[in-house]
Amino acid sequence: MKQIKDTCLNQILAKYYLKKFTGIDERIIFVCDGFENYKSTFNKLFYRIAKLQFGVPIKCKKYGLEHNNNPIERYNGKIKDRIKIMRGGFGSFERAEAxxxxxxxxxxxxxxHQELNGKTPAEMAEIKLELGRCKLLNLIRYVAKNSGDD
Known part of the structure; x- marks a missing residue:
C-alpha cells in the first residue's frame, strides 16, 4: 500500500474529486484477498477516497460476483518462476527491491493485458503518459526528463 500511496495517491485523489460532487459513487476499487493487514492499511490511507473489495472464489463467478484473485496470483507466480531461474539470487535487499x-x-x-482488451493497467486507470509503441524506452526517457536528479 505504501508504494500505491507514494506513486498513485495524487491521481486517485484527483479522480475522486472529479467525481465527488456528481452524486455517483465511482471511487476506485481495490481488490485483495482476505489478509487482515490489507484492510487495516487501506483504512488508514484510502477509506474516504476508494473502496476495498475482497476477491471471490472462481466458483462464485457464476452467481454474478465480479472479482477474483487470479490476476494477482498469476503475477505472483510469474515472479516466483523468474526468481527460481536467477543464479546467485539478488545479493542484497536493494537489488531485490529494484x-x-x-x-x-x-x-x-x-x-x-488481455483482460483489459490490450491496454495496460496504467492506461485503464487513465494515467496519461503517451508512451507510444516503444513503451519501456519512452518510459525511461520520460522518467529521465522529469526526474529532479539532473
Whole structure:
C-alpha cells in the first residue's frame, strides 16, 4: 500500500474529486484477498477516497460476483518462476527491491493485458503518459526528463 500511496495517491485523489460532487459513487476499487493487514492499511490511507473489495472464489463467478484473485496470483507466480531461474539470487535487499520495482513498472505501464482488451493497467486507470509503441524506452526517457536528479 505504501508504494500505491507514494506513486498513485495524487491521481486517485484527483479522480475522486472529479467525481465527488456528481452524486455517483465511482471511487476506485481495490481488490485483495482476505489478509487482515490489507484492510487495516487501506483504512488508514484510502477509506474516504476508494473502496476495498475482497476477491471471490472462481466458483462464485457464476452467481454474478465480479472479482477474483487470479490476476494477482498469476503475477505472483510469474515472479516466483523468474526468481527460481536467477543464479546467485539478488545479493542484497536493494537489488531485490529494484527487481520488484522494475517488474511492477513493466506490468503496469508496458505489458498490455488481455483482460483489459490490450491496454495496460496504467492506461485503464487513465494515467496519461503517451508512451507510444516503444513503451519501456519512452518510459525511461520520460522518467529521465522529469526526474529532479539532473
Amino acid at each position: 527487481f520488484m520495482n522494475l517488474r511492477r513498472v513493466i506490468n503496469n505501464f508496458v505489458n498490455p
